[in-house]
Amino acid sequence: DAGVIQSPRHEVTEMGQEVTLRCKPISGHDYLFWYRQTMMRGLELLIYFNNNVPIDDSGMPEDRFSAKMPNASFSTLKIQPSEPRDSAVYFCASSLTGTGQETQYFGPGTRLLVL
């Protein structure tokens, strides 16, 4: 298995632009998670899906952030408009179940820089 795939790996954009991050979970995994990592706040969960349905989006910073999962093999995290404080590494992870008995497998992350 190729593991969790994220694209792009690096993104540099200007303030005000729309940014779309993409994730392909491991095949057969029912749970997908989006995390953000910054020096100030560490690793924080933004949103997670179960069977393509958003379950908990309480970590999404504000309305500028949105996430979708149109099918079991694809998810997007969109920031519109982007701001310099959104600069971070964004991770996607997936797991077979949400019980904790199954490992969450992380993708390589997308390093976002908003100028």
Place this chain on the structure above:
Amino acid sequence: AQTVTQSQPEMSVQEAETVTLSCTYDTSENNYYLFWYKQPPSRQMILVIRQEAYKQQNATENRFSVNFQKAAKSFSLKISDSQLGDTAMYFCAFYRYNQGGKLIFGQGTELSVKP
């Protein structure tokens, strides 16, 4: 709310020696999981070891072992025979049982293994 605290921002160890990374957590739950994740310079998040709270026996994975003290809410990671490839950020994480996979991470400990 659950919190996870790693009180050692940085640590170093000589190659082949043993090092222990500390983690404490706060919860009122009785059933939960604890994890140690490794993040090398590549930024990939890699699961190192997992402990189920209802198991008294400490988890081990080759050179990695934990000291799980449930009453004290302590979960330390011991790395034996440290190798240069162990150089990474290490994150302790908490998961509340059957709560949909919501991992709560500590701030991390940066470990340097010196030759």
